[in-house]
Amino acid sequence: xxxxxxxxxxxxxxxxxxxxxxxxxxxxxxxxxxxxxxxxxxxxxxxxxxxxxxxxxxxxxxxxxxxxxxxxxxxxxxxxxxxxxxxxxxxxxxxxxxxxxxxxxxxxxxxxxxxxxxxxxxxxxxxxxxxxxxxxxxxxxxxxxxxxxxxxxxxxxxxxxxxxxxxxxxxxxxxxxxxxxxxxxxxxxxxxxxxxxxxxxxxxxxxxxxxxxxxxxxxxxxxxxxxxxxxxxxxxxxxxxxxxxxxxxxxxxxxxxxxxxxxxxxxxxxxxxxxxxxxxxxxxxxxxxxxxxxxxxxxxxxxxxxxxxxxx
Amino acid sequence: xxxxxxxxxxxxxxxxxxxxxxxxxxxxxxxxxxxxxxxxxxxxxxxxxxxxxxxxxxxxxxxxxxxxxxxxxxxxxxxxxxxxxxxxxxxxxxxxxxxxxxxxxxxxxxxxxxxxxxxxxxxxxxxxxxxxxxxxxxxxxxxxxxxxxxxxxxxxxxxxxxxxxxxxxxxxxxxxxxxxxxxxxxxxxxxxxxxxxxxxxxxxxxxxxxxxxxxxxxxxxxxxxxxxxxxxxxxxxxxxxxxxxxxxxxxxxxxxxxxxxxxxxxxxxxxxxxxxxxxxxxxxxxxxxxxxxxxxxxxxxxxxxxxxxxxxxxxxxxxxxxxxxxxxxxxxxxxxxxxxxxxxxxxxxxxxxxxxxxxxxxxxxxxxxxxxxxxxxxxxxxxxxxxxxxxxxxxxxxxxxxxxxxxxxxxxxxxxxxxxxxxxxxxxxxxxxxxxxxxxxxxxxxxxxxxxxxxxxxxxxxxxxxxxxxxxxxxxxxxxxxxxxxxxxxxxxxxxxxxxxxxxxxxxxxxxxxxxxxxxxxxxxxxxxxxxxxxxxxxxxxxxxxxxxxxxxxxxxx
Numbered sequence: 084x085x086x087x088x089x090x091x092x093x094x095x096x097x098x099x100x101x102x103x104x105x106x107x108x109x110x111x112x113x114x115x116x117x118x119x120x121x122x123x124x125x126x127x128x129x130x131x132x133x134x135x136x137x138x139x140x141x142x143x144x145x146x147x148x149x150x151x152x153x154x155x156x157x158x159x160x161x162x163x164x165x166x167x168x169x170x171x172x173x174x175x176x177x178x179x180x181x182x183x184x185x186x187x188x189x190x191x192x193x194x195x196x197x198x199x200x201x202x203x204x205x206x207x208x209x210x211x212x213x214x215x216x217x218x219x220x221x222x223x224x225x226x227x228x229x230x231x232x233x234x235x236x237x238x239x240x241x242x243x244x245x246x247x248x249x250x251x252x253x254x255x256x257x258x259x260x261x262x263x264x265x266x267x268x269x270x271x272x273x274x275x276x277x278x279x280x281x282x283x284x285x286x287x288x289x290x291x292x293x294x295x296x297x298x299x300x301x302x303x304x305x306x307x308x309x310x311x312x313x314x315x316x317x318x319x320x321x322x323x324x325x326x327x328x329x330x331x332x333x334x335x336x337x338x339x340x341x342x343x344x345x346x347x348x349x350x351x352x353x354x355x356x357x358x359x360x361x362x363x364x365x366x367x368x369x370x371x372x373x374x375x376x377x378x379x380x381x382x383x384x385x386x387x388x389x390x391x392x393x394x395x
Numbered sequence: 396x397x398x399x400x401x402x403x404x405x406x407x408x409x410x411x412x413x414x415x416x417x418x419x420x421x422x423x424x425x426x427x428x429x430x431x432x433x434x435x436x437x438x439x440x441x442x443x444x445x446x447x448x449x450x451x452x453x454x455x456x457x458x459x460x461x462x463x464x465x466x467x468x469x470x471x472x473x474x475x476x477x478x479x480x481x482x483x484x485x486x487x488x489x490x491x492x493x494x495x496x497x498x499x500x501x502x503x504x505x506x507x508x509x510x511x512x513x514x515x516x517x518x519x520x521x522x523x524x525x526x527x528x529x530x531x532x533x534x535x536x537x538x539x540x541x542x543x544x545x546x547x548x549x550x551x552x553x554x555x556x557x558x559x560x561x562x563x564x565x566x567x568x569x570x571x572x573x574x575x576x577x578x579x580x581x582x583x584x585x586x587x588x589x590x591x592x593x594x595x596x597x598x599x600x601x602x603x604x605x606x607x608x609x610x611x612x613x614x615x616x617x618x619x620x621x622x623x624x625x626x627x628x629x630x631x632x633x634x635x636x637x638x639x640x641x642x643x644x645x646x647x648x649x650x651x652x653x654x655x656x657x658x659x660x661x662x663x664x665x666x667x668x669x670x671x672x673x674x675x676x677x678x679x680x681x682x683x684x685x686x687x688x689x690x691x692x693x694x695x696x697x698x699x700x701x702x703x704x705x706x707x708x709x710x711x712x713x714x715x716x717x718x719x720x721x722x723x724x725x726x727x728x729x730x731x732x733x734x735x736x737x738x739x740x741x742x743x744x745x746x747x748x749x750x751x752x753x754x755x756x757x758x759x760x761x762x763x764x765x766x767x768x769x770x771x772x773x774x775x776x777x778x779x780x781x782x783x784x785x786x787x788x789x790x791x792x793x794x795x796x797x798x799x800x801x802x803x804x805x806x807x808x809x810x811x812x813x814x815x816x817x818x819x820x821x822x823x824x825x826x827x828x829x830x831x832x833x834x835x836x837x838x839x840x841x842x843x844x845x846x847x848x849x850x851x852x853x854x855x856x857x858x859x860x861x862x863x864x865x866x867x868x869x870x871x872x873x874x875x876x877x878x879x880x881x882x883x884x885x886x887x888x889x890x891x892x893x894x895x896x897x898x899x900x901x902x903x904x905x906x907x908x909x910x911x912x913x914x915x916x917x918x919x920x921x922x923x924x925x926x927x928x929x930x931x932x933x934x935x936x937x938x939x940x941x942x943x944x945x946x947x948x949x950x951x952x953x
Contacts, residue, residue, distance in 0.1 A: 121840055121843045121844070122776075122843050122844070123843075123844055123845055129772075132772060133772045133773060133775075133776055136770060136772055136773060137767065137773050137776075137843075140763075140766065140767050140770065140773070141767075144763035144764075144766070144767070147759070147763060148759055148760060148763055151730065151734065151756075151759045152756065152759075154734045154737070154738065155734070155737070155752065155755070155756065158673075158734075158737045158738060158739075158740065158742060159742065159744075159752070162673070162737065162738070162739060162740050162741065162742050163741070163742045163743075163744065164674070164741035164742060164743050165741075168741060169898070170674070170741065171674040171675070171741065171929045171930030172673065172674045172675045172739060172740045172741045172929070172930055173675070173739060173930060174675060174676050174928070174929060174930035174931045175675065175676070175678065175735075175739065176676045176677075176678070176679075176680065176931075177678055177679040177680065177681075177682070177735075178678075178679075178735075181735070182679050182682055182728070182731075182732075185727070185728060185731040186724060186727075186728055189723055189724050189727040189728075190721075190724050193720035193721065193723045193724065193766065194717075194720070196720065196766065196770060197716060197717050197720045197770075200716060200770040200771060200772065201713050201716070203771075203772050204709065204712060204713060204771050204772060205709070207772060277540065278539075278540045278541040278544070278639075279538055279540070279541065279639060281704065281779055281847070283779075283845070283847065285776070285844065285845025286845075288772070288775070288776040289775060289776070290704045290775050290776065290778065290779070291704055291706070292704050292705045292706055294633075294639060294640060294705070294706055295540060295633040295634075295639065296633025296634070296638070296639075297633075297706065299706055312845070312854065314845065314847050315847070316704070316778075316779040316780070316847045317538075317704075317779060318464075318533065318534050318536075318538070318541065318779075318848075318849045319541055320464075320532070320533075320541050320544070321460050321461050321464060321532070322460060323464075323849060323850065323851075324455065324460070324847075324849075324850035324851045324852045324853065325455075325460075325852060327854075360460075364459070370459065371458075371459030371460070371461040371462050371529075372459070372461040372462055372465055372528055372529025372530075372532065372553075373461065373527070373528030373529060373546040373547045373552075374460075374461045374546055375544050375546045376546075393854075395844075395845065
């Protein structure tokens with residue numbers, strides 16, 4: 084800046100800059116509020132924590148992006164070389180104080196986010212202790228209920244190429260549609276019969292890979308009634324995209340009624356879009372590239388439907 | 396120095412056929428790399444068009460699901476291993492020796508071998524489209540057990556060819572890295588200390604060191620994967636006592652740093668070009684140079700952030716989140732340094748400058764979503780969704796590829812002796828910037844809503860953003876047309892380039908355009924100051940005005 088410039092110009096510049104920063108702060112705050120709308124409905128006790136963090140980072144990110152963009156637009160508007168001006172600019176090679184400041188600011192910022200996040204992490208604590216299990220015994224394959232080794236409130240999740248099966252131990256119920264009572268903590272025991280899968284319910288903001296050869300305990304508490312999608316989130320082969328299931332969160336009474344009704348249903352083919360599409364595919368003269376055939380549909384009391392409207 | 400050779404013998408007009416053979420000239424190899432890379436870029440891009448064509452509607456209705464999986468796998472693999480790494484190695488070949496005043500690379504024949512492996516594994520990979528069962532379909536991560544399922548049971552199958560190609564690519568990259576590191580450390584011009592070296596060379600040195608450290612892990616991991624796939628071992632097979640998550644460690648130990656191998660040279664390009672086109676020295680040269688190595692150090696200890704939902708312990712989540720966050724610091728320093736360079740400059744909005752500015756905007760956006768991804772709870776929600784795909788493409792296409800285009804336009808006159816056309820270049824830049832943002836921005840809301848990546852079909856609520864993304868992708872496809880038109884027509888009949896058309900400072904701009912085969916030959920100038928002396932009036936090398944006069948005279952005589 085020109086040292087001979089009258090101080091009134093400096094004052095105007097400071098005022099203008101201050102106004103612009105205030106405007107950016109307001110915009111960032113607004114974006115932070117908006118961020119909640121970009122996410123699915125929050126349906127678990129984890130969701131508000133995750134959404135709060137995301138909103139906070141959106142606000143900070145908006146401010147940083149806005150500031151960088153401001154500088155860029157400023158130089159593009161006011162620092163363009165005049166036509167036919169071949170000369171160089173004033174050679175400023177650096178400024179140690181500035182460099183220290185702009186190292187310190189991002190450092191403090193990201194460390195603050197990291198500490199905030201670690202707190203959220205520990206409050207979430209979704210990942211239970213893991214244990215290695217032995218490859219399934221043939222007994223398990225025959226449609227029995229080996230999950231009786233689990234505590235009663237646990238739901239056993241079995242991921243396959245390509246279906247999801249949910250077993251309610253103690254109640255001798257099995258389903259390809261997950262039913263959960265609202266506001267009750269629930270523990271899942273995640274197992275895979277073949278490859279990696281991802282247990283992902285966007286409305287719950289939670290995701291855990293399902294790893295063959297490991298049983299992973301996974302806790303969550305649904306907080307909102309509704310019908311949500313469970314999606315396979317770890318690529319699992321040909322019908323990966325179709326490997327979805329519905330999660331129904333309902334009141335205690337409705338859940339009890341569902342359990343009762345489900346127990347009375349006979350075992351039948353569970354939901355597996357892959358099995359159906361595979362059969363159609365085999366009819367074609369040129370069915371595409373090689374694929375692993377889908378596992379037979381699990382035998383369940385409640386198959387559910389893939390086409391009901393869901394909240395998220 | 397004498398001018399006894401004056402007037403210099405005009406070099407014999409070199410035949411274009413030298414680009415088809417086993418040349419040991421780094422400048423020929425550089426162009427071979429770049430042209431080969433863009434050939435595969437077109438194939439990879441075509442696959443991207445199929446992907447976006449499939450995803451323009453919710454149902455899996457364009458191609459069979461197995462075909463979709465093969466196509467997205469090959470898109471990623473081709474773009475990374477056959478486009479972006481080779482194109483960067485091409486730039487390294489062109490720029491490293493000329494920028495440091497070396498006559499060639501340290502090991503010219505190793506250089507030739509490293510390049511010729513590229514078409515070999517390229518053919519292997521493309522050939523896998525035609526074997527029974529089709530190509531690999533397990534994604535470019537190729538996570539077991541899905542990658543070792545081998546439905547047909549053949550010994551030669553898409554997956555085994557994929558693994559071999561990736562391993563060969565690793566061998567080629569290691570050969571290249573040995574060469575670049577040695578050349579930069581041992582063959583600099585007299586007077587060019589490390590802290591007088593252009594930032595591009597700093598970033599190349601950093602990136603190639605990462606290759607040397609990281610690639611053995613990937614190659615080892617890939618060999619074990621091949622053993623599991625073809626020879627019945629159980630490194631990753633749970634039923635044999637193996638651990639599928641182990642592979643993920645091997646894979647990401649290299650493949651996360653691989654992103655820095657890609658982006659660091661692009662930081663180098665930004666650091667070279669912003670000073671030229673704002674006529675100011677690079678702000679904080681020393682810090683920017685050193686920051687590359689801070690990124691290398693941190694980049695080696697962040698890989699588990701790709702595995703937060705894979706079943707890793709809480710302490711690992713916390714630790715790797717913190718290291719990942721820290722990378723924002725040296726990276727932020729670079730961004731601020733570029734802004735400091737632009738500030739108060741005399742900006743010239745040429746095609747390369749516009750590409751750099753567009754790339755910088757995209758990169759800052761990608762950095763912000765990167766910090767979001769580093770925070771574990773958010774990552775757990777959006778990992779393996781389109782949010783990650785969007786972030787990644789902002790880094791790789793939005794920032795890296797735009798930086799590479801900037802470099803190509805900027806150094807095109809130096810190595811071809813012809814000027815590219817500005818109008819076509821600016822059109823290319825506009826289409827790229829708009830197309831990339833239209834293509835990749837919608838992926839973020841999709842991911843936040845919970846749309847997993849790698850899906851061949853999706854629920855109808857995701858349709859809106861997918862349609863926009865697909866339109867953006869098609870625009871990106873179109874953006875390649877002015878680029879190719881520009882490159883081909885200007886190379887054949889563009890206006891002749893002077894030795895320094897951008898009035899830039901650097902050893903490469905003290906060579907004729909195109910430079911002779913051994914660059915400076917016996918008369919390597921002695922470097923006497925730091926790079927980027929714009930506006931300081933200090934010469935870069937001894938007898939600079941004489942060298943420039945000679946070059947001007949040579950051009951007048953030609």
